[in-house]
Amino acid sequence: MKARLKLLWELQKIDTELDKLDELRGELPREIELLQEKLKSLTETINEKKKQKEESLQKREENDDKIAESKANLKKYKAQLLQVKTNREYDALTKEIDYTEELIQKLEQENNSLADLSKKLTKEIEELEPEIDVLENELKEKKKELAEIDKKTNKERSELEQKREEVVAKITRADLSLYKRIREAKGRAVVPIRRNACEGCFAIISSQRQLEIRRNDKIHTCESCGRILISAEIENE
């Protein structure tokens, strides 16, 4: 049992060291992640606007074709109008002419709105694109900063990780899952007793419990925070 407790304490010490290395990285990993998210969303926005612009251009071209076709028809109808024989023919043709003129007007109006939209989108894209450069530069700087920190600590980190693997291999599955569960919830999973209190949450440990903990014959957890409590003997060995 004592060996099991010692392994858990060993693992905690390694993880504490690894946590310290992570602290050196500070907010950089989070900042990098945020910048990447921003960059992605901005790129998506710009691409969406470019797509809208492209669609509006296409629609305008289609409309232009329709306008040209309608204008040709109009010319034809007007020529036909000079040759009609009956009132019915005349009425039908003038109706057709009215309809075609309205259609041309409608398409031209639509094209004007599309041209306005295109202009608006172009302006928006022009305003957003420089922000991409700003974000990319910022991201590059942060990544460089982080790489410099990691360069200094990589050796230590890989040594700790190596040691950690060796320790973990010796820990029983049940002990490891208990450790992981507490660590995820509390950060530190294994703590010694300091001034008659749990070092994790500072709750006082009764002398009777301290006596039991000193026996090193089972895993004791703090009644108040749930962390694994170890005796001074385990701590100092």
Ligand SMILES: [Zn+2]
């Ligand atoms: Zn506690």
